[in-house]
Amino acid sequence: MAHQTAHHTETSHHAPVAEHVEEHTTTGINHRKLLMWVFLSSDCLFFGSLIATYMVYRGQSLVGPYPVDIIDVPITTISTFVLLCSSFAMVRALAATNEDRQGAILFWLLTTAFLGAIFIGFQVYEFNLFRAEGLRIDTNLFGSTFFTLTGFHGAHVTLGIVWLLGLAWIAKKGRLGPKTALDVELAGLYWHFVDIVWIVIFTLIYLIGGFDTGPAVDPSLVPHSITGFLGLI
């Protein structure tokens, strides 16, 4: 049904293309939207390899701090809630765009970006705390895999914030509405994807791996072994 409507509106010279019309492509999907999904799909592989790296080296650190020493699950649960809220704000922003409620578009876009910024604030706080407690990216395998994985996720969130602020700027000029809803929708897809990646990271690093301890071997015996192990590789 929708297809037929699309054909007619496009060929006739009436109004501009209706808001929810599926674009006239071989797939029936708008190219930009398909591209976005292909990108997100490929990002699964990107995060998949980082997650795999974390899993491979999980519980292999030979020197502390170990996860159990520094991971703070309650604090991170709060920041997880913040990110979930931001996803909700994002769907509200898209709904407002479809309904052409200008004030609401701006409000929800800014709210999403703001909640994202709070999430990043938590992450900056956490990273600094970890550094202060002696965990750096080159301290041990936990540090390397942790900072790489969560760091890349944080970078994704940061990029999303920039994108949202850009949209908010356009919204402020009144240029977002049902006709340009796809612009908001694509940003939303990206934003929600970043949220689901966090769902996985939170479960894996915090809820499951957050209580990992050091090796059973006497830590005072370790320094020799590290050099030995590096020599082996």
Place this chain on the structure above:
Amino acid sequence: MSSDPGVHESRHPTLKQYVGIAIFLFVITIVEFVIILPQNFRGAGWTIAPLAILSAIKFAAVIFFYMHLKFDNRLLTWVFLGGLALGFAVVFALVGLFGTYTPSPRAWAQANAEPCLFDHDHGGCVDLAAAQRAAETETPETPAAEDAPPAEPSHTAPAPSGGLAAEGQALFTGRGVCITCHKIEGVEGAVGILGPDLTNVATVAETRQPGVSAEEYLVQSIVEPDAYIVDEYPAALMNATVAGLALTDAEVDALVAFLLEQK
């Protein structure tokens, strides 16, 4: 245009549905948090399955409703699930490969643990292996010293007279790595400071424990270093190294014979 509201309804969940999903996601996160609240549940193997399932549910709720895959063209679902499946494949492949072909650093450390003696002067571990190598290259000189006793540089350390004592000195500077921790004036390389100076150990040994002869005391010092701890020196330190050497009784006798000459 009249079909628009219908299209709209089918493509985007209503506000009520969105709020419902948000609450659902919150509740699941709280449940996850509650699972790991009891101290003894934390990190327990059995928590992995429920936590993974709960987060998979959250994952699905977000992609199908917030990202409205459920209402969109099927192709998009396949595009994304395809990538997701490949992502899983990457995880399985990497974990499988590394798990199988790369030694586990911890297992390796456990199998190859060596005693580490903290070097208070320089920090880190005393490099016992290097000291031992250095000592081994010096060993050939010992028989020479034995051949020409007058050439001994210092008289505080009389040249070993018997073969047993010479053997003891070779052990002391060689395989025994004693010189890394002990000093004996006149014995080349014996400059360690982690343990007591043994220059006059034969004399000292007699007075250490009442009723214990110098010989008995020295045997005990080597075989069971922690039985008597010299004042101001750490316990366990010598034990950590010497236990690993697995000295034979004959070797201990030789060492004692050598030490008894350090009057």
